[in-house]
Amino acid sequence: MPDAVGDHVFGTASGTASGTASGDGFDALPPGCSADVADAPMTSPVPNAGGGPVGRTTGDAAVVVDDLVMTYGDVLAVDRLSFEVAPGTVTAILGPNGAGKTTTVETCEGYRAPQAGRVRVLGLDPRRDRRRLGARVGVMLQDGGAWTGARAGEMLRHMAALHAHPLSVDGLIERLGLGSCGRTTYRRLSGGQQRRLSLAMALVGRPELVFLDEPTAGLDPQARHVTWELIGELRTAGVTVVLTTHYMDEAERLADQVHVIDRGRLAASGSPAGLAARGAENTIRFRARPALDLTALTAALPEGSAVVEPTPGSYVVTGKVVPETLATLTAWCAGQGLLPESLHVERRSLEDVFLELTGRELRP
Amino acid sequence: MTRTLSYAPAPGAAPLHRMVRSQALMETRLLLRNGEQLVLAVAIPLLVLVGGVQAASVVALGDARPVDVLTPGVMALAVLSTSFTSVAIATGFERRYGVLKRLGASPLPRTALLAGKVAAVLLVETLQLSLVAAVGLGLGWQPHGGLTAALGAVLLVVLGTAAFCALGLLMAGILRAEATLAAANLVYLLLLAGGGVVVPIDRYPDSAAAHLGLLPSGALAEGLRDVLSGAGLATGPVLVLLVWAVAAAALTARTFRWE
Numbered sequence: 225m226p227d228a229v230g231d232h233v234f235g236t237a238s239g240t241a242s243g244t245a246s247g248d249g250f251d252a253l254p255p256g257c258s259a260d261v262a263d264a265p266m267t268s269p270v271p272n273a274g275g276g277p278v279g280r281t282t283g284d285a286a287v288v289v290d291d292l293v294m295t296y297g298d299v300l301a302v303d304r305l306s307f308e309v310a311p312g313t314v315t316a317i318l319g320p321n322g323a324g325k326t327t328t329v330e331t332c333e334g335y336r337a338p339q340a341g342r343v344r345v346l347g348l349d350p351r352r353d354r355r356r357l358g359a360r361v362g363v364m365l366q367d368g369g370a371w372t373g374a375r376a377g378e379m380l381r382h383m384a385a386l387h388a389h390p391l392s393v394d395g396l397i398e399r400l401g402l403g404s405c406g407r408t409t410y411r412r413l414s415g416g417q418q419r420r421l422s423l424a425m426a427l428v429g430r431p432e433l434v435f436l437d438e439p440t441a442g443l444d445p446q447a448r449h450v451t452w453e454l455i456g457e458l459r460t461a462g463v464t465v466v467l468t469t470h471y472m473d474e475a476e477r478l479a480d481q482v483h484v485i486d487r488g489r490l491a492a493s494g495s496p497a498g499l500a501a502r503g504a505e506n507t508i509r510f511r512a513r514p515a516l517d518l519t520a521l522t523a524a525l526p527e528g529s530a531v532v533e534p535t536p537g538s539y540v541v542t543g544k545v546v547p548e549t550l551a552t553l554t555a556w557c558a559g560q561g562l563l564p565e566s567l568h569v570e571r572r573s574l575e576d577v578f579l580e581l582t583g584r585e586l587r588p
Numbered sequence: 589m590t591r592t593l594s595y596a597p598a599p600g601a602a603p604l605h606r607m608v609r610s611q612a613l614m615e616t617r618l619l620l621r622n623g624e625q626l627v628l629a630v631a632i633p634l635l636v637l638v639g640g641v642q643a644a645s646v647v648a649l650g651d652a653r654p655v656d657v658l659t660p661g662v663m664a665l666a667v668l669s670t671s672f673t674s675v676a677i678a679t680g681f682e683r684r685y686g687v688l689k690r691l692g693a694s695p696l697p698r699t700a701l702l703a704g705k706v707a708a709v710l711l712v713e714t715l716q717l718s719l720v721a722a723v724g725l726g727l728g729w730q731p732h733g734g735l736t737a738a739l740g741a742v743l744l745v746v747l748g749t750a751a752f753c754a755l756g757l758l759m760a761g762i763l764r765a766e767a768t769l770a771a772a773n774l775v776y777l778l779l780l781a782g783g784g785v786v787v788p789i790d791r792y793p794d795s796a797a798a799h800l801g802l803l804p805s806g807a808l809a810e811g812l813r814d815v816l817s818g819a820g821l822a823t824g825p826v827l828v829l830l831v832w833a834v835a836a837a838a839l840t841a842r843t844f845r846w847e
């Protein structure tokens with residue numbers, strides 16, 4: 225597979241790039257398609273602790289998932305999934321409930337053998353070389369992982385004792401705001417405190433790669449910010465981070481690469497900048513007299529745009545909204561002697577993009 | 589004041605002995621912190637010992653002095669409670685709550701995890717047996733056979749611990765955590781009542797007595813009663829415990845699920 229990075233120039237959020245099919249920088253993939261072709265380059269400078277280019281080559285990828293298939297009985301949990309993680313970067317795996325995120329991550333952690341396809345972590349087989357990877361990879365499970373009767377500090381100290389050069393346990397406890405619960409047993413910690421302890425357990429051994437399964441689920445806004453900051457610090461320090469999340473904003477904020485998976489398949493892949501560009505398909509809304517003749521406006525707008533009047537007196541322009549679109553609209557209004565009311569440009573939220581990719585119906 | 593932490597990677601496993609020690613101390617603290625398990629491990633054995641000596645006129649234990657018969661049996665009971673019941677229940681819940689899973693992704697090898705577990709059990713048993721011995725001596729227990737007998741007793745306890753630990757892990761590996769909790773307590777009670785633990789095997793009906801010595805509980809208790817009465821270390825119980833330990837360990841290795 226040729227390295228896609230650098231081969232394409234994708235559009236940016238300002239929407240000034242050419243309108244090629246890949247101009248969104250965020251390609252929806254046909255089912256079962258490899259991630260490589262859809263990988264968008266960084267359209268904005270992304271911090272990269274390694275100093276080198278963020279480009280990937282199979283040889284030095286921190287994680288390689290290649291055509292992975294995982295089933296539970298009749299349930300196809302992961303369906304020919306492929307992606308790679310470059311060292312020193314943050315990768316977010318995004319997807320609705322049951323998409324196969326945990327299954328994928330846990331296969332990388334060596335808990336399950338791939339039913340088909342191949343997984344490599346730091347160049348090793350996560351099952352065969354489990355012992356060696358145990359020291360190099362930090363793991364935060366989606367839930368559990370600690371003795372319910374163990375105190376928070378004690379649990380973390382035990383994890384530290386299993387590693388050669390652990391972080392300062394007190395420092396980590398303080399950093400994660402667990403100072404007041406050092407003597408509280410795990411079962412009495414709040415859900416968010418349990419998550420934070422679990423994160424600390426993943427980091428205490430100074431790993432070079434961490435898998436964080438929903439690190440911010442159930443956290444309050446303060447704790448979520450601390451976690452975000454911490455993940456930024458990990459990247460600065462050169463740690464490779466693979467995390468799962470349900471939140472587009474989190475993926476956008478933290479990740480160099482985002483892989484959206486749905487029903488076990490890669491739905492889309494790209495950089496957050498690519499995601500933001502996808503958001504450039506905006507909407508303009510305005511109110512005016514009902515039943516305007518929109519033919520001339522439609523003709524004047526760039527190709528691919530449409531104007532409709534969903535309810536009398538309220539109009540919606542959809543399509544790729546760029547500054548010229550707005551200029552065309554207001555020129556047309558002026559020509560009609562029309563003063564549009566409550567005219568506004570709506571940038572589709574990233575959440576909408578996510579919902580569009582993965583559908584709106586509730587997952588089982 | 590916030591210290592700045594450097595997350596710069598510095599991966600590496602701790603030396604094996606440090607991992608095993610940390611695991612053993614962690615498990616010891618958890619065992620000692622668990623109230624219900626302490627009742628099984630300490631309160632019930634001491635109750636049986638003191639109660640049994642008081643009621644010896646009612647329950648015929650044979651020609652020997654009741655306290656000399658009861659103390660070794662209660663020691664076997666203490667070993668049973670920790671190495672079988674506590675290990676089975678704790679391991680069942682370790683799996684349920686993902687502790688085994690999480691440790692499986694740490695540098696701790698599985699053998700070190702088991703070593704830590706066994707070390708924790710031996711530590712707790714040392715406390716239990718010291719307590720039982722102290723109370724027994726207080727009630728007039730007179731062990732015979734000197735240092736040789738003591739060493740024989742230690743050997744029996746270690747073998748019994750190995751057999752019971754393996755059986756406890758076997759149960760925890762097959763059943764769900766709740767089922768393990770129920771079954772492990774039930775087995776404890778059944779063996780306490782009819783496993784040749786507290787009441788010497790020759791006090792049981794002949795048909796039962798023939799088989800009780802083949803149970804790990806009966807073998808451990810009978811062996812302890814023999815050796816601590818000065819009759820020497822019998823090979824029968826040693827062999828029985830050895831077979832149980834090896835067989836259960838082999839089965840456990842095949843069936844145990846870590847997640």
Ligand SMILES: Nc1ncnc2c1ncn2[C@@H]1O[C@H](COP(=O)(O)OP(=O)(O)OP(=O)(O)O)[C@@H](O)[C@H]1O
Nearest residue numbers: 296299300301319320321322323324325326327328
């Ligand atoms: N142990 C299991 N046995 C049977 N089915 C399972 C098991 N684990 C997961 N599944 C199924 O596999 C699919 C993928 O599950 P997975 O846990 O990987 O999803 P996820 O993306 O992590 O979801 P969430 O966001 O809810 O954590 C789901 O349909 C789930 O029901």
Ligand SMILES: [Mg+2]
Nearest residue numbers: 325326327366
């Ligand atoms: Mg999950």
